[in-house]
Every structure is written in structure tokens, then in C-alpha cells.
Amino acid sequence: MNRKMATCEGSEARSVLSRVPPLLTDLYQFTMAYAYWRADRHNEPAVFELFFRDNPFGGGFSLFAGLSDCLLFLQNFAFSDDDVEYLRSVLPADTDAAFFSYLKELDCSAVSVSAVPEGSVVFARVPLLEVSGPLAVVQLLETSLLCLVNYASLVCSNAARFRLAAGPRRRLLEMGLRRAQGPDGGLTASRYTYIGGFDLTSNALAGRLFGIPVAGTMAHSYVTSFSSLEEVWPQTLVPCGGAGSVDFICLVKGWLGRVCQILGSKTSLVREGELAAFLSYAIAYPQNFLPVIDSYSVSWFSVPQFESLIIVGTNSISEQSLAELSKKENEIDVVGVGTHLVTCTSQPSLGCVYKLTEVRGRPRMKMSEDPEKSTLPGRKSVYRLLDADGHPQMDLICLSEEAAPEAGVSLTCFPLGLNKTLQTVTPAQVTSLRLDVFTCGQITFPLNSASESRERAQISLQSLHPLHKRLQEPQDYTVVLSERLHSLVSDITKGNSKGSNFLLSN
Amino acid sequence: MNRKMATCEGSEARSVLSRVPPLLTDLYQFTMAYAYWRADRHNEPAVFELFFRDNPFGGGFSLFAGLSDCLLFLQNFAFSDDDVEYLRSVLPADTDAAFFSYLKELDCSAVSVSAVPEGSVVFARVPLLEVSGPLAVVQLLETSLLCLVNYASLVCSNAARFRLAAGPRRRLLEMGLRRAQGPDGGLTASRYTYIGGFDLTSNALAGRLFGIPVAGTMAHSYVTSFSSLEEVWPQTLVPCGGAGSVDFICLVKGWLGRVCQILGSKTSLVREGELAAFLSYAIAYPQNFLPVIDSYSVSWFSVPQFESLIIVGTNSISEQSLAELSKKENEIDVVGVGTHLVTCTSQPSLGCVYKLTEVRGRPRMKMSEDPEKSTLPGRKSVYRLLDADGHPQMDLICLSEEAAPEAGVSLTCFPLGLNKTLQTVTPAQVTSLRLDVFTCGQITFPLNSASESRERAQISLQSLHPLHKRLQEPQDYTVVLSERLHSLVSDITKGNSKGSNFLLSN
Known part of the structure; x- marks a missing residue:
């Protein structure tokens, strides 16, 4: 067996990771960006969040990966003149020429991101990445971010399952x-x-x-x-x-x-x-x-x-x-x-989505007849509550303006899902799940090497309770909403059910 | 719907396709190359062929794709000094230093390839690509060529099935x-x-x-x-x-x-x-x-x-x-x-293999207890025999020194598979399935644009008999061996069954 540990990732690795060109996205992002621009809404402050709806492979958890790639993509986000000329050739002939000048100047200097660190154990429905910035810009980022997170997280989670199956x-x-x-x-x-x-x-x-x-x-x-x-x-x-x-x-x-x-x-x-x-x-x-x-x-x-x-x-x-x-x-x-x-044979795609949660400070929600396809409105914070043994007990999603929960203090919350009722929990420890990783165009979190992320994954998996790690029929991990977030969802849903427009709660 | 046809592929497309670095391969290719070099066998003329063993998705055919990528990869094949230094750091410390000097000089100037044109309908077990050149060099190419052909052909074939399901x-x-x-x-x-x-x-x-x-x-x-x-x-x-x-x-x-x-x-x-x-x-x-x-x-x-x-x-x-x-x-x-x-959900990988068929002009064969995993020895030609309606009737694999079959002239052959007996066929038309696409380091076949290969795929699929195109329970397409190739297989297998080494027939 021929192997030897190389010590660190060089600049070449960075350039491989960062070469994702901003044109590697779906065309409709540009058509929507133009429609926002045309309605003079492109600079409205907006917030999107990225999450997946089901843990892959019938498992009880997932690992989050792809963050370093996302950060390098954001840092280098800019259209070349050739990109813009190509877009001019495929958008309708009556597209306003000033839009293309706007595209040439675009970058992520007004974009900020909070995210779960790469290698963390994560769960379905929890927002892993929150992207805020000018509406048209954060819209344009959708496909590329999904592409960078989806397969990375899927294959990373698959590897973790093989590792669990193999034993240490x-x-x-x-x-x-x-x-x-x-x-x-x-x-x-x-x-x-x-x-x-x-x-x-x-x-x-x-x-x-x-x-x-x-x-x-x-x-x-x-x-x-x-x-x-x-x-x-x-x-x-x-x-x-x-x-x-x-x-x-x-x-x-x-x-x-x-x-x-x-x-x-x-x-x-x-x-x-x-x-x-x-x-x-x-x-x-x-x-x-x-x-x-x-x-x-x-x-x-x-x-x-x-x-x-x-x-x-x-x-x-x-x-x-x-x-x-x-x-x-x-x-x-x-x-x-x-x-x-x-190839992740048993489930070859993760299915992350990227959903709008706030525009101009007002919460937005996509409602659907399938409640699983509805989104959670508003800008949020996410906390992981640990039990007395240090095992993750539940993830709490609340509105960002709410105070953080405290260790040893009981709180009331609503589990996600239909017809779940209020419950009370007293966490032994509380950690904030997301960190500020990109602020106004600058990477503000260390770009982890593969071995650093690998170490985080091992630590994160070690703390997870064996019942959630079981490969077959794992115990469901609980994700809860704060009372205030739950009320906001109810208010918007009721507003909608009366036939009015999406209700704005504040 | 915003769409417009761009007219041709520019040099940038070429550079995207050709950027596959030769280090993107399995480490064992280098360990084997060193072992050949150590035994002074690295320059022995050798022939490999690339094929898959089963048509994907339970179908009756596949489309061959990835050829342009392969040709650009071969043309640009060369290790940088940094690549070689990296290899020095991972191969055993007692590896002869002269091997690394050898790697620095390596290119594909002594390599030649014959291949099925991109977009052609192809079938299981038929060699799609034949790569000849110095033993160590053609060994090193294995993983990269498989990587470039496998997914391209798989997803192209999947798309063809969606097209058949959708109707024209x-x-x-x-x-x-x-x-x-x-x-x-x-x-x-x-x-x-x-x-x-x-x-x-x-x-x-x-x-x-x-x-x-x-x-x-x-x-x-x-x-x-x-x-x-x-x-x-x-x-x-x-x-x-x-x-x-x-x-x-x-x-x-x-x-x-x-x-x-x-x-x-x-x-x-x-x-x-x-x-x-x-x-x-x-x-x-x-x-x-x-x-x-x-x-x-x-x-x-x-x-x-x-x-x-x-x-x-x-x-x-x-x-x-x-x-x-x-x-x-x-x-x-x-x-x-x-x-x-x-993701090709129903079969996320094609499973092409790359097998040695000749060294120093002598046929090589891998025998296995599973006859499906045995290979066909010797350097070969492949012909497609068409019936009177212009439909492909069978593919004939014969030794390269054999004369080509002629239209209207009957020939005897053995269908691939266990216990198949000699059969006689008189083709209405005969075409050579493979062309010389790379000769001594030079691309000798036009690099087809995506739309050119797409047109070939359409023509190739149109000529295929509907029974082979059926998405469910298609009729098996016949692949046959010439009598001489069949004899060679028998001789080597018998030689083997007597406990001797792989028999060399000439």
C-alpha cells in the first residue's frame, strides 16, 4: 500500500474549487433577475435559505458539505464580458440594454451568508445556509449553491454510512x-x-x-x-x-x-x-x-x-x-x-432547495397544498439543544430577533410536522448551529481543508446518539419551531386561507 | 421561452474539455507503470480495448459518447513537474529516481486509437475504443478514459430513452x-x-x-x-x-x-x-x-x-x-x-472496462470462472452487418488481420455467449464500426461539436430496428465472433484448462 499524507491544500486546490463560473446556473435565474430589474426591485434586501426535506438513504442524519466551494464561488462571483454577450444573445431581443451593463458590474460585495460549518451532522428541514443581499443577486446564486452543496453533502453522508457499516x-x-x-x-x-x-x-x-x-x-x-x-x-x-x-x-x-x-x-x-x-x-x-x-x-x-x-x-x-x-x-x-x-446508488440525489424567506424585512412564505412543500417564513436563528449526556437532543428554529435559549432554562416549542402540540424542554447545553461565514463580500470563516472538515465530521458523529445513527429504522431527530415562529406560520397560513394575499406579520 | 441557437463551439469549450489532467487517475496505474519500467517492459507495444458488458437500463442498445473529451485528453497528456514531485512523495522511498525522469518526458506521441464515432448506437461486449502504444503509457490512460466514456455514454443513452418515451x-x-x-x-x-x-x-x-x-x-x-x-x-x-x-x-x-x-x-x-x-x-x-x-x-x-x-x-x-x-x-x-x-436513477453507472488484448504482437486474455468476465484476446476489427432494410443486423468481431466481410457474401460466425453454435449470415451491407481517430499523438478525426454528435445519434437510432429500441424487453442484438477469433478463444481456454500458462497462438 502506497500512501503518505500530504500536509496541506495549496493554492492550486483553491483554484480548482473556485473555478465555478457564475454562468454555470439555470437560465431562468437571469430571466428572473431581469424581471426584478425591470420592476426596479433588484436591490431590495432579500434573504434565502437552503435546506433539504428528507435525510438521505432512509437514514436519521446527514453531513453538511460543500461550504468551502460555496465561499470561493461567492468571493469570485463576477461575469466576464463574454458571459454578458452570451446572455445578450439568448435573452429576448427587447431586453433593456442597461440590464447588461448592470450584470457587468455585479458581484457579491453586498451579500452575506451564515452557515453550518462543513462536516457538521445536520437534519432535514433545518436551514443550513442563509444568504442575504440584493434580491436579484441572491436569486442568481441559487443553482450554483445548490449544485455545490447537494452532491457534496449526499456523497459525504453516504461515506459516513459506509464508515458506520464498516466499524472503526x-x-x-x-x-x-x-x-x-x-x-x-x-x-x-x-x-x-x-x-x-x-x-x-x-x-x-x-x-x-x-x-x-x-x-x-x-x-x-x-x-x-x-x-x-x-x-x-x-x-x-x-x-x-x-x-x-x-x-x-x-x-x-x-x-x-x-x-x-x-x-x-x-x-x-x-x-x-x-x-x-x-x-x-x-x-x-x-x-x-x-x-x-x-x-x-x-x-x-x-x-x-x-x-x-x-x-x-x-x-x-x-x-x-x-x-x-x-x-x-x-x-x-x-x-x-x-x-x-x-453514485449513491440507493439515492442518487439529495434534493436541497433554496427558498425566499424575507424581502425588505418582511417575511415571505411559499404555501403549498402539500404541507411538506411549504416553507418557513422570516429570517431565522438555529440552535442545537444538547441533553445532559452531550447528545444533540433537538434543533430549534426561531426568528432571528428572538433571544437565544439558555442552558438549564425551560422553553416551549412546536415540533415540525402536522398536528404536533406544544412541548416543553430544558436543554443541558445550547449551541448556535450557524456561523457568519461570508460578510459583505468577504470570507469571514477559515476555509477548512478536507482533513479539518473530516475531523469535524468525526467529532460531530461521535456526539450523535446511536439511535439516530442506526442505518436502518433510525429514531427520528426532533426539529422544533419557537412559539413566535410557529405563530407567524399560523398567521400567514390563516391569512392565506381567507383568500387574501400572503399575510405580512410585521 | 428564451432560446437561441449558438452557432459553434469556441476554443473555450475545447479548453474546458481538455483540462483533464493526467494525474486524474488511480494511483495503481503509476505503481504498475513503475513495475513495467522496473522490468524494462514499459516500451513493449501493447493494445487495450474499452467496452461495457451490459446495455444500461435493461435496454437493447447504448449510445457511445465522450470521444472528443478522450481525444483532447490524449493530445494534452503530459505530467507537470509538480505532478511528478507529488508522485515521488507517494510512491515508495526506494523507487528508482530514473522512473520520475521517464514520467516527465511521457506523452501520447506513440499512442494510436481507433474508435466508434461519438453518437453511434453501440452494443454490449463490442470493443468501442482500441488503444495501442507503449505498455506503460496505455496502462496509465485506463482510468481517465473510463471516466470520460462511462458517464458520457450512460447519460447520453438515458437521454435517448427519454426521447423514445416522449415521442418525436x-x-x-x-x-x-x-x-x-x-x-x-x-x-x-x-x-x-x-x-x-x-x-x-x-x-x-x-x-x-x-x-x-x-x-x-x-x-x-x-x-x-x-x-x-x-x-x-x-x-x-x-x-x-x-x-x-x-x-x-x-x-x-x-x-x-x-x-x-x-x-x-x-x-x-x-x-x-x-x-x-x-x-x-x-x-x-x-x-x-x-x-x-x-x-x-x-x-x-x-x-x-x-x-x-x-x-x-x-x-x-x-x-x-x-x-x-x-x-x-x-x-x-x-x-x-x-x-x-x-443521476440515471435506475442505473447510475455504466461499468465500462479497459482490458489488455495484446502485448508484443501476442494475444492476451483474462480468463475468469465467470465466462462473462473473460475477455476476447487479440487485436480486432469490428464490422456492423446490415440487413436488406438497412437495419443493423449484427456486429461482427474478428481479428484485425482477417479480410473484411463483403456485402452479399455469406460468412460463418459464432454468436457470443455460452453454447452458441456456428451460424451463417449474408449481410446486405457491411460497415466498419471503428475509425482511426488518433494516430501517433495526433487527432486524425474531426472533433465533433455537440450538435454534430447529436445528429449522428439521431441517424444511428433511426436505422435501428424498433424491436431493439423497445424500452421494455427489447430483442437482444446479436454480436458474433469470426471463426478465427472463436478458435483463438478456444485454444487459449483449452491451454489454460490443462493448467499451462495463457497459450500464445502465434
């Missing part, structure tokens, strides 16, 4: 590059599965850019490329610390006889090409011999001298097969996972 | 950016779903880079951002070609009464904020009015004046729901598809 001892190797959505899908997968709890990646570029330890085995093609022992070179070797060269081929033939005797096999059954391949590999890697033996006809063996070998298992590993593997006694040290990890 | 009339809009595997997963999805038969994308950058027509509707946030008719601006408009301004709000209120009368509804039930949003949008887009009405409480209506409206349907559309939709009479003109299209 076994090392996990991500090897999904060839099955990812193109080159950068693969790079994203390597970064965020590492944050989610994998130990190693096969992706050399991810190793270089993000400091992820890299590892690899051997391909079948290497084995099939050999046909005879004559291809082994050199045929003689000088022993380590010894004097005089030794005929390596003769030595191997001698050992082969002894091994075959132990295994009760015949040396005539050994394929010379395979033997030549393994010998050549051993010559190249005297300290790091790791041959591939899967798919070949091999008898499983138990030879005392082999106990120090590292065994890597790979074979279309899924979360379920990994969990099965972990239940049994076996000698596998490292498990390599590709397709099921990076 | 309805226009299809790809809108999956926010659900793709990060920014470039989204860009890849937009390009290859267009090639597979979509008409439009919501992704503005894909529009600019690849000349794909772009389209968009309106987000809910635009609607919820309005609360009263006072926000509509301007409130008066000058009629097209008319003189004197008109009070637009009064005019709308008048029309609203008449529409409500037709619908048997009350004007008091209309939400003023929604009305304000639609009016503002209409002011911004007098010729391109396309409001979002899904998720809102709307009565379906039939008003004569509305017949000229373009109706776009979007709601987590899958291949199945699209097929259902197409069976019914309805007025939907454009269908927008996101998640299920770009």
Missing part, C-alpha cells in the same frame, strides 16, 4: 473515479467521501490537491501482460544487507514447492504468467507488495508467514455487503469501494 | 444542474443529454460552451417575492403601435373579471401577490411570457385565447412518467427533466 477498525479506500459523473464528479467524490470518513483514495489528483492519503492495488492487465518467467527482470537479486547475488527464480521455485506442499496443491497447476507478474511486482515493491488475486482461481490459504500481509477487499461493495462483511470474522484490513459510494 | 413531437428540456455530481458533472450532463436527443438545457454555461439552445421558466421565489399590485412597475404602459399610455393595473383587473367569469371563479380568491408577480413578468417579457403555475392552487382551464401558449411540464419526471404522459392526450409542449435524467 477497518480502513476504507474510495476508488470510484471511473464510475463518477466525469472527471470533476470524480474529484468531488474523492474529497467529500474523505470528509465523510473514508481513509484513502485511489485518485492521485485528489491526493495531490486535497492532501488525501492515496492507495492502490494492481490491475488484472498487469497480471495478464506476463506470460513466462523469462520476463522477470532482473533474474538475480542481491539480498538486503547480504553479499553476492542470488538466483531469484530458483529461490522462488524452491519456495513455491514448499508453499504448495502446505496447501496440498501441485506446482504444475501454477500459471507461469501469473507467477511472473507477482514476482515482477515484488521486485518493484520489495516493501509494498500488494498483488491482486480476486477474479482468479485461488484457494484461500493460511500460511503462518502471511499473517503480516495487508488484505484489501474490493468487489462491488455496497453499504449492505460491507455491513455483512463486518459481522463476520475475517482478515480484511482495507475495503475498496467505488460505484455504490460515488 | 414534444421538446425535451434538461434541467438537472442542481442535482448533478458537482459543477462539472452538471456540465457533462448538459452536453451529453443534448447529444442523446434533448432539445434544450437550462444550464447557461452549457449553452455558451457547447451551443446548446437554452430555456427556462420561472422560480417560485419570484412569485413569493411579490405581495401587492403596488409593486408592479410601471403601472402604465404604452400599447404596441398605439398612442397614449394605458393604466395597466386597471386593464388587468377588467380582464381578470372576464376570465373569472369564464372559469366560474371569484376575483376575491385571486392572490394579489401572485397576480403582481405574473404581471411584472409579463412586463419584462412581453413576447416570452412563461409563468410557473405548478405547486400552486390552480384550476385547469380552457380559454380560447390561451391556445397559443407554450406549456412546459416539470415534476420529477422519470422515463416511466414521461411514457405515461405521452400516451395521453394533452397540451404539454415542453417537458423539463432533471434528477432522473442526470
Whole structure:
């Protein structure tokens, strides 16, 4: 196994992450921006929030990831002249030319963001990112932010589930590059599965850019490329610390006889090409011999001298097969996972949404006949309440102007969901879930390296109660609204049910 | 709907496609390259081929895509000094320093590729790409080529299935950016779903880079951002070609009464904020009015004046729901598809493999206890045999030194699969499936634009017999081996079964 920890992420990693161009968004963001501009509403202060509606994979939690990418995207947000000329060519011919001048000047200098730190355990319906700024600008950011958070959080959460299924001892190797959505899908997968709890990646570029330890085995093609022992070179070797060269081929033939005797096999059954391949590999890697033996006809063996070998298992590993593997006694040290990890087979998308919650200081709410699709109005704060054992007990969403809850002080709140009634809780500890990460165009929170986010994920997962971490049928985590937020929702909904417009509460 | 065709792909598109760095590969490619180099085998001429084992989505065919990306990757293949220093830091400390000097000089000037043109209909087990060159170099290319072909071909084939489900009339809009595997997963999805038969994308950058027509509707946030008719601006408009301004709000209120009368509804039930949003949008887009009405409480209506409206349907559309939709009479003109299209929910990976078939002019074969996992030895040619109606009838794989089959001349062959017996066929037409696309480091085939590859896909799909195109339970397409190739497989397999090494037939 060839691996070594690179120490930090360099400027090149930054430039890879930050190269998301602002044109990488849905066209309708521009058509809406123009409509706001046309109505002279583009500079109205507005607030959007980003959240997902269900924990992925039928699980009880998710990990939040993609924040560093979002911050770099915001910091570099600006349209080139070519971008603007392209937009001029696709928007209707009667679009006011002054709008394009406006686009050329646009940046995120009036935008601020509060967010959950990358790697945190998060739950459905809790706003993870709050983006405030001029209405047209924060509208334009929607698709890019969703794109950066959705897959990163999904694959990171998937990795965390594989880690839980594997248990803490076994090392996990991500090897999904060839099955990812193109080159950068693969790079994203390597970064965020590492944050989610994998130990190693096969992706050399991810190793270089993000400091992820890299590892690899051997391909079948290497084995099939050999046909005879004559291809082994050199045929003689000088022993380590010894004097005089030794005929390596003769030595191997001698050992082969002894091994075959132990295994009760015949040396005539050994394929010379395979033997030549393994010998050549051993010559190249005297300290790091790791041959591939899967798919070949091999008898499983138990030879005392082999106990120090590292065994890597790979074979279309899924979360379920990994969990099965972990239940049994076996000698596998490292498990390599590709397709099921990076494509998130059992749920290939997270479904984050980005919803308007406030314009000009007035709360906005999208109502829907499906209550799950309604949004929570107003600018908010989010707190995590911990129990006496330090486990997260519930997340509290309240209006930003409300006072923070206090440890040891009881509070009344409404669980999210239909027909839930008022309940009282006394938290042992209270933490604010989101931090100010971007203020008026400047990144105000350290850009975490992959290993820093990975450490946060481990700590965050450790504190989570085992019932919420269960891979199957986890206990639902409670998310509650403050009484004031709950009242605001009721007021707006009632206002709406009388056929009036969305009610404005203040 | 705002769309316009950009005319060609510029140099910037090329640079996006070609930026796949050669370090974006699995580490084991380097460890194997070193082992070849250590055994002085790195310059032995070798041939690999790329294929997939099963058509995706339970279908009868696939579309081949990703070729332009592969060619640009090969043309630019070279390691930077920083790449090599990184590799030095992760390979074992006793790796010979001369190997790193060798890597610094490496390029694809001795590599040649023959390939199926992008957009062609292809089938399982047929080698799509043949890569020949120095053993260590063509080994190093494996992961990158697989990464570039796998998702491109998968999502392109998925798009073709959506197109078949939709029928030819309805226009299809790809809108999956926010659900793709990060920014470039989204860009890849937009390009290859267009090639597979979509008409439009919501992704503005894909529009600019690849000349794909772009389209968009309106987000809910635009609607919820309005609360009263006072926000509509301007409130008066000058009629097209008319003189004197008109009070637009009064005019709308008048029309609203008449529409409500037709619908048997009350004007008091209309939400003023929604009305304000639609009016503002209409002011911004007098010729391109396309409001979002899904998720809102709307009565379906039939008003004569509305017949000229373009109706776009979007709601987590899958291949199945699209097929259902197409069976019914309805007025939907454009269908927008996101998640299920770009994530390929029903099969999120294609599983292409890259296998060694020849070294130093001698055929190589990987044998496996699972016959499906065995490979076909030797350097090959692939022909498509057409029947008298011009439909592809079967694909013939033979050794490259064999003469091409001729139209009207009968030939004997063996269908792939277990226990298949010799059969005779007389093709009405014969075409060579692969072309020389890269010769000794130079691209020797035009780099097709997205629209050129899309046109090939349409022509290729049109000629395919409907039985092979059926989305459910398609008829199996026949892939056959020439007698000589079949003999070679038998000889090697028998040689193997006697316990000897892989037999070399010539």
C-alpha cells in the first residue's frame, strides 16, 4: 500500500474549487433577475435559505458539505464580458440594454451568508445556509449553491454510512473515479467521501490537491501482460544487507514447492504468467507488495508467514455487503469501494432547495397544498439543544430577533410536522448551529481543508446518539419551531386561507 | 421561452474539455507503470480495448459518447513537474529516481486509437475504443478514459430513452444542474443529454460552451417575492403601435373579471401577490411570457385565447412518467427533466472496462470462472452487418488481420455467449464500426461539436430496428465472433484448462 499524507491544500486546490463560473446556473435565474430589474426591485434586501426535506438513504442524519466551494464561488462571483454577450444573445431581443451593463458590474460585495460549518451532522428541514443581499443577486446564486452543496453533502453522508457499516477498525479506500459523473464528479467524490470518513483514495489528483492519503492495488492487465518467467527482470537479486547475488527464480521455485506442499496443491497447476507478474511486482515493491488475486482461481490459504500481509477487499461493495462483511470474522484490513459510494446508488440525489424567506424585512412564505412543500417564513436563528449526556437532543428554529435559549432554562416549542402540540424542554447545553461565514463580500470563516472538515465530521458523529445513527429504522431527530415562529406560520397560513394575499406579520 | 441557437463551439469549450489532467487517475496505474519500467517492459507495444458488458437500463442498445473529451485528453497528456514531485512523495522511498525522469518526458506521441464515432448506437461486449502504444503509457490512460466514456455514454443513452418515451413531437428540456455530481458533472450532463436527443438545457454555461439552445421558466421565489399590485412597475404602459399610455393595473383587473367569469371563479380568491408577480413578468417579457403555475392552487382551464401558449411540464419526471404522459392526450409542449435524467436513477453507472488484448504482437486474455468476465484476446476489427432494410443486423468481431466481410457474401460466425453454435449470415451491407481517430499523438478525426454528435445519434437510432429500441424487453442484438477469433478463444481456454500458462497462438 502506497500512501503518505500530504500536509496541506495549496493554492492550486483553491483554484480548482473556485473555478465555478457564475454562468454555470439555470437560465431562468437571469430571466428572473431581469424581471426584478425591470420592476426596479433588484436591490431590495432579500434573504434565502437552503435546506433539504428528507435525510438521505432512509437514514436519521446527514453531513453538511460543500461550504468551502460555496465561499470561493461567492468571493469570485463576477461575469466576464463574454458571459454578458452570451446572455445578450439568448435573452429576448427587447431586453433593456442597461440590464447588461448592470450584470457587468455585479458581484457579491453586498451579500452575506451564515452557515453550518462543513462536516457538521445536520437534519432535514433545518436551514443550513442563509444568504442575504440584493434580491436579484441572491436569486442568481441559487443553482450554483445548490449544485455545490447537494452532491457534496449526499456523497459525504453516504461515506459516513459506509464508515458506520464498516466499524472503526477497518480502513476504507474510495476508488470510484471511473464510475463518477466525469472527471470533476470524480474529484468531488474523492474529497467529500474523505470528509465523510473514508481513509484513502485511489485518485492521485485528489491526493495531490486535497492532501488525501492515496492507495492502490494492481490491475488484472498487469497480471495478464506476463506470460513466462523469462520476463522477470532482473533474474538475480542481491539480498538486503547480504553479499553476492542470488538466483531469484530458483529461490522462488524452491519456495513455491514448499508453499504448495502446505496447501496440498501441485506446482504444475501454477500459471507461469501469473507467477511472473507477482514476482515482477515484488521486485518493484520489495516493501509494498500488494498483488491482486480476486477474479482468479485461488484457494484461500493460511500460511503462518502471511499473517503480516495487508488484505484489501474490493468487489462491488455496497453499504449492505460491507455491513455483512463486518459481522463476520475475517482478515480484511482495507475495503475498496467505488460505484455504490460515488453514485449513491440507493439515492442518487439529495434534493436541497433554496427558498425566499424575507424581502425588505418582511417575511415571505411559499404555501403549498402539500404541507411538506411549504416553507418557513422570516429570517431565522438555529440552535442545537444538547441533553445532559452531550447528545444533540433537538434543533430549534426561531426568528432571528428572538433571544437565544439558555442552558438549564425551560422553553416551549412546536415540533415540525402536522398536528404536533406544544412541548416543553430544558436543554443541558445550547449551541448556535450557524456561523457568519461570508460578510459583505468577504470570507469571514477559515476555509477548512478536507482533513479539518473530516475531523469535524468525526467529532460531530461521535456526539450523535446511536439511535439516530442506526442505518436502518433510525429514531427520528426532533426539529422544533419557537412559539413566535410557529405563530407567524399560523398567521400567514390563516391569512392565506381567507383568500387574501400572503399575510405580512410585521 | 428564451432560446437561441449558438452557432459553434469556441476554443473555450475545447479548453474546458481538455483540462483533464493526467494525474486524474488511480494511483495503481503509476505503481504498475513503475513495475513495467522496473522490468524494462514499459516500451513493449501493447493494445487495450474499452467496452461495457451490459446495455444500461435493461435496454437493447447504448449510445457511445465522450470521444472528443478522450481525444483532447490524449493530445494534452503530459505530467507537470509538480505532478511528478507529488508522485515521488507517494510512491515508495526506494523507487528508482530514473522512473520520475521517464514520467516527465511521457506523452501520447506513440499512442494510436481507433474508435466508434461519438453518437453511434453501440452494443454490449463490442470493443468501442482500441488503444495501442507503449505498455506503460496505455496502462496509465485506463482510468481517465473510463471516466470520460462511462458517464458520457450512460447519460447520453438515458437521454435517448427519454426521447423514445416522449415521442418525436414534444421538446425535451434538461434541467438537472442542481442535482448533478458537482459543477462539472452538471456540465457533462448538459452536453451529453443534448447529444442523446434533448432539445434544450437550462444550464447557461452549457449553452455558451457547447451551443446548446437554452430555456427556462420561472422560480417560485419570484412569485413569493411579490405581495401587492403596488409593486408592479410601471403601472402604465404604452400599447404596441398605439398612442397614449394605458393604466395597466386597471386593464388587468377588467380582464381578470372576464376570465373569472369564464372559469366560474371569484376575483376575491385571486392572490394579489401572485397576480403582481405574473404581471411584472409579463412586463419584462412581453413576447416570452412563461409563468410557473405548478405547486400552486390552480384550476385547469380552457380559454380560447390561451391556445397559443407554450406549456412546459416539470415534476420529477422519470422515463416511466414521461411514457405515461405521452400516451395521453394533452397540451404539454415542453417537458423539463432533471434528477432522473442526470443521476440515471435506475442505473447510475455504466461499468465500462479497459482490458489488455495484446502485448508484443501476442494475444492476451483474462480468463475468469465467470465466462462473462473473460475477455476476447487479440487485436480486432469490428464490422456492423446490415440487413436488406438497412437495419443493423449484427456486429461482427474478428481479428484485425482477417479480410473484411463483403456485402452479399455469406460468412460463418459464432454468436457470443455460452453454447452458441456456428451460424451463417449474408449481410446486405457491411460497415466498419471503428475509425482511426488518433494516430501517433495526433487527432486524425474531426472533433465533433455537440450538435454534430447529436445528429449522428439521431441517424444511428433511426436505422435501428424498433424491436431493439423497445424500452421494455427489447430483442437482444446479436454480436458474433469470426471463426478465427472463436478458435483463438478456444485454444487459449483449452491451454489454460490443462493448467499451462495463457497459450500464445502465434
